[in-house]
Amino acid sequence: MQSGVNGALSFRLQARQLACERDDRMLFHGLDLEVGPGQIVRIEGPNGSGKTTLLKILSGQLGDYQGELYWDDAPMHAVRDAFLANLLYLGHAAGIKGALTALENLSWHQALAGEAGDHQARMAALAEIGLMGFEDVPCAQLSAGQQRRVALARLTLIPRLLWVLDEPFTAIDKDGVAALERRLLAHAARGGSVILTTHHDLAPLGDIRRVRLGEGGTLDAAR
Numbered sequence: 001m002q003s004g005v006n007g008a009l010s011f012r013l014q015a016r017q018l019a020c021e022r023d024d025r026m027l028f029h030g031l032d033l034e035v036g037p038g039q040i041v042r043i044e045g046p047n048g049s050g051k052t053t054l055l056k057i058l059s060g061q062l063g064d065y066q067g068e069l070y071w072d073d074a075p076m077h078a079v080r081d082a083f084l085a086n087l088l089y090l091g092h093a094a095g096i097k098g099a100l101t102a103l104e105n106l107s108w109h110q111a112l113a114g115e116a117g118d119h120q121a122r123m124a125a126l127a128e129i130g131l132m133g134f135e136d137v138p139c140a141q142l143s144a145g146q147q148r149r150v151a152l153a154r155l156t157l158i159p160r161l162l163w164v165l166d167e168p169f170t171a172i173d174k175d176g177v178a179a180l181e182r183r184l185l186a187h188a189a190r191g192g193s194v195i196l197t198t199h200h201d202l203a204p205l206g207d208i209r210r211v212r213l214g215e216g217g218t219l220d221a222a223r
């Protein structure tokens, strides 16, 4: 597996026969999934069907499930650090600290990711996401959509092959949705991959695959 988006890429996240139960209810079972360079996978399903739970399992945040995860054909537990070095996870909540400014939040996230980063790059990322002029405002004073935009600036600042995005379009306006769709496609075109959930009706996102979680643990996979 190569770790640079600009290099020749070959990586693979595989899930085999995943199953997860919550409160005596099977969210999903028998789930096989494979994601590699250039692919976008959308996890679909009604509220409570297990989409967030699945994304957390796939991003290594939960251990209480059945089945196996592999990164580049190696069991996840054996290559966890290498996997995490290639992962960018954006959760359902924006993950922004309200007391910090947009710039400070980005510095903080870069530090957490082990990325040095610089002021100029952060300013450019905020400009790209439409937040020029708001860089020194405490995020608690930004709107929900602006806070989400600060979170999304991490996609620019923290280079990772695999993006796992839980409802990334939440609170984003129409232009922002279109810009994020373009960004996802561009990431895939450069050889990255995306696993996402969204309740939005998206424009066709290239060669997107869909995995649908249903009530009672049913599972459909369709293109």
Ligand SMILES: Nc1ncnc2c1ncn2[C@@H]1O[C@H](COP(=O)(O)OP(=O)(O)OP(=O)(O)O)[C@@H](O)[C@H]1O
Binding pocket: 022, 023, 027, 045, 046, 047, 048, 049, 050, 051, 052, 053, 054
């Ligand atoms: N830590 C937990 N402990 C117990 N039950 C949980 C836990 N986390 C989630 N659940 C339950 O698992 C089910 C699936 O939750 P999850 O958040 O994965 O659904 P979702 O498909 O992402 O829903 P939504 O579309 O509303 O975001 C829900 O019924 C939820 O109550």
